[in-house]
Amino acid sequence: MKKIVVRFLMLVAVSLFSSCEKYLDKAPDELLSLEVTFANRQYTENFLYRIYAYLPSYNFWTDLPYNGLADDTDITWNRSNYPSYDMNLGNWNPTTGLVTNLWKNYYQSFRQIAIFLDNVDKAPISTQNKTLYKAEAKFLRAYYYMNLVQLYGPVPLILDQVSFESSTFNIPRNTFDECVTQILKDLDEAATDLPLKHENIWAGKPTKGTALAMKARILLWAASPLVNGNPDLAGLVNRDGKALFPTAYNKERWQLAKAASKAVIDLGIYHLYTVLDDKGAVKPVDSYKGLFISQYANEEMIWGRNLDGGNSLVLDRHCMLRSKGGWNGVAVTQKSVDAYEMANGKAITEPGSGYVETGFSQQATTYAPKGTWNMYVGREPRFYVTVNYSGAPWWDNTKAEFFYKGKDGKEVGRDDHSRTGYLLRKFIDPVSDPIANRNRAKLFPYIRLADIYLMYAEASNELEGPTADAIGYVNKIRSRAGLPALASGLSQTEFRKKIQHERAIELASEQLRYFDLRRWKQASELKGSFEGMSVDLGASATDESFFKRTVFETRVFENKHYWWPIPQSEVDKNQAMVQNPGW
Template identity: 45%
Template sequence: MKILRFSLLLIAAVSVLPACNKDFLNQVPDDRITIDQVFARRKYAEEYLANIYNTLPNDAYRNTSPWEGMSDDADITYDRPGSGYDSYPANLGNWSAASNYFNYWPKYYQGIRSATYFMQRIGENVEILALPNGHDLIEQYKAEARALRAYYYYCLLRQYGPVILLGDTPIAGDLAPSAEEMQLPRSSYDECVDYIVSELDLAAQNLPKHFTAQSETDYGRVTQAFCKGVKSQVTLLAASPQFNGNTDYAGFKNKDGKQLISQQYDANKWKRAADAAKELMSGFGLALYRKNDAGGNFDPYLSTRDVFLDPWNTEVIFARTTNGLSGWERSVSPRLCNGYAAVAVTQQLVDEFEMENGKGIRETGSGYVETGFSTTATQYTLKGTYNMYVGREPRFYVNVSYNGSPWINTSEGTKVIETFFTGNTGKKGSWDHPRTGYIARKNLHPNSNPRISQYVARPFVMMRYAEFLLNYIEALNEYDPGNADIAQYLNEIRDRAGLPDVAPGLGQDDMRVKIRHERRVELCLENLRYFDTRRWKIAEQTDGGPFYGMNVDAGTKLTDLVFYQRTVFERRVFRKNYYLQPIPQSEIDRDPNLVQNPGW
């Protein structure tokens, strides 16, 4: 979408102007319009709305967010000082409220204010009102802005905890810092959740059901399905241990003593989350994406890979049409094709993928071998592949490039990725190498080739059906363990991935382990793991301590065993206050009633 920019024209060097043209400086530049003109004209008002959309997170690009590089799934390679890749110092504990890392607080509040102002004024638009469907279009545009505003509040909520709710009256842009409107306290977490949910429900009333109900030129606009998706996300977050009766936040209060996180556990919050997710499961035509191979047979590899590559398929709920996917693709491409190899997968994630028989690598009967090299090729691996990578489930090959794996683009022949020390994507002689010996591969199109700057343009999927099936069964397992839906939908996801069903009759605790495992594998590298470990209150175990990969400081050929040693590439620090990111100190300084997050 285009971004409308209101610019001022600076006119200087008056001495060089023709002396006879006395009215020159009284002219109005033709790139300047007033805000009243913006909301009187359809074109400008729609561009204003497009600019509100532009606030949507663009997490496809590697260094614009912390969500992957600060999770236990991945590492952002660049560790040189001053590089701007702030996940590196943050992972080492070099972080404070004044560091200004990942400062999204002003960005989202700007989006919130713009949405509120748009909602207040779009009804004045005489050009739109003159259309036969003008009134309905006005209401739709208001609903879009309302839904986006609710989503931006959710983005703040998941990063910072309870926030300041501003209501429907935009704060004037020329207020003094001492004005009452500039000194607002935080609302409680539950108040924030209730507000976001009510706004989403209200917005959904005037939105098309799903992108299939829109014209193709409108794909990427919010819909009822988008609202239901955000509602599921925010209610699941509210039901989770981090915010549902978490006594670690007993002292988290406003200056007037108002408790910001409820200290009472409420099982009904899980029911609310399950009900919210279930709203998406009927009436929207959503289904797990399934794809056949050239012979007409179901292919779990193509299904789990191409759900991101085949635009607007049955699993897509919401996608960003303008995005940074070309930057992502170059970042996860090996150096042998002019990629950066900048997003590395951890050994912890590699070990999470099951074997093709559905057993974990440490389970009896899995067939997992961590020594030697294969003597034959398989569907996914070449002859001579280290056995650690042979016989794994299809999603492993969708998500991970490993030492000895064939490059996904075969237009120039089969190229083999080498991440050992002297390999074509190894550490020797370049910053552009994965510190773990593994490179992320998800959401990489096989027809993209960074060597010739060829990238396949497509939408960046931000919400897909599999996430909400997992939301549903997680919440259901907490308030109604044993419900038949839990195993049914868990097994649907596993079946699409080419794996057998989970064993029947699992109790609540064992099923919780299975659900969390499946969520990690199915949704890995989709900017969700960071929030999952925090909302489950397990990040102190998962996100701190030694992080492992292969020995990238060794090896001169693919078969050098010294490379295939589990090696610590980083010792991360995770303190209890890291469960919430700090509100930037500059914001605390501006608002005397804004309390900082615990421990910062």
């Protein structure tokens, strides 16, 4: 038993969220009484670390569908454990496994947190560590409730162990504002006792900055159109008639979101990850790419998930070219490709952009070799970090081939092929080698400073229109990306669109786009015909038949999909529970 616990704690130090020991599959109080558990330091810490196992997975093709449900990404596989495929076609309901499992798992975590907070003071642990561990537990409770609220809307707040043990489990949903208030309470208390940094660990455990950043995120949600006086939600009430969402718009919510994001910035410990050349100029591709493959926590990451070499390789394999040992499975949509600006900062539809849709280039450019399809020539640097297109050079100067007969195409890949003719590239480490089963550890981002800058800009713009400092934070991101500053004289509406565009590009495939479009009430972006290149055509790299826009999927998004359904099993057993509209 001692060897198992020691081994677990060693794994935590390297990759905080890994827990593959069968011993840990069961709650500690099922193996040991609470009295024994909290009389032992290692068992107590083990109890806390197990609560971390409920953190969202980096595995966004099976465990969590958020990237695949957004308009910028497609997950190839139509299999029972790849939920985004069916969900994009509208084939999900209150009994769908993902819907029920996420709810169940989070409430299991709430029970364990309640037990931990009720008993940790009994443990033979220093007062300093008890304070720290309580702060971690409160942070996790706030973060898990925030995730639930973003998916299902307001949920029952169950904070104490006694309620979990009740034989009559009829607990109504709390209101949205009550949920936010509790989340903020836990985050404020956690921020007070969490350190600015953790010694001898990467970015896996929360810090003061992490708590403040999540406070900014939930307050931005509370200010957004989906929940800030949305008339579509006026009829959602508990059985006693209590309204679950605020019924009037409150501009002050933007002030709270602005202040919260500024508090993170004012810590002064986070900076945009930037690589300079020998003359002191920004290297945009190296900067943006290095942010995601940095082996250790870098100055921009506020919080992330540590991936050891094995888990890092799993991520890379799903995105990697088949010819390099990957599975060709995490694709980029044509809509996303079109969204990237040209290197001069103009949209591809804007006069003077220089965009050309057809033909092959006659000369090499900074990021694209001669013979590249012109659609991909002269684009902004982040495009070349994020999107793997047919003809894109790989690290060893071989080129991706997504046309039908190409080495990464449908004829060879069959089930394992990109349906769009593109793959996601931004998380893949150049040293990754699936064939040799080799990779190194890296950090998958949960939240980083660029996100906070854009939160601040959004809240500031909604509160008082375009201000110099709000525009300045957006321009910091664009400067790091090698793009010119925004044009002066933008209106509030124009600046809003610029911020939303910048979030779509800068934070692409970081599991945020799906949530952004919902909170902005922009569901039209999540439905309809989605295009890619013609993956059923093309015999060679110069066969132009491949480079034609082709619909690969028609997606469904109804108004009811703004909120996930409460699991039917919960509605059946909890007589006080009301279902979300449309389900």
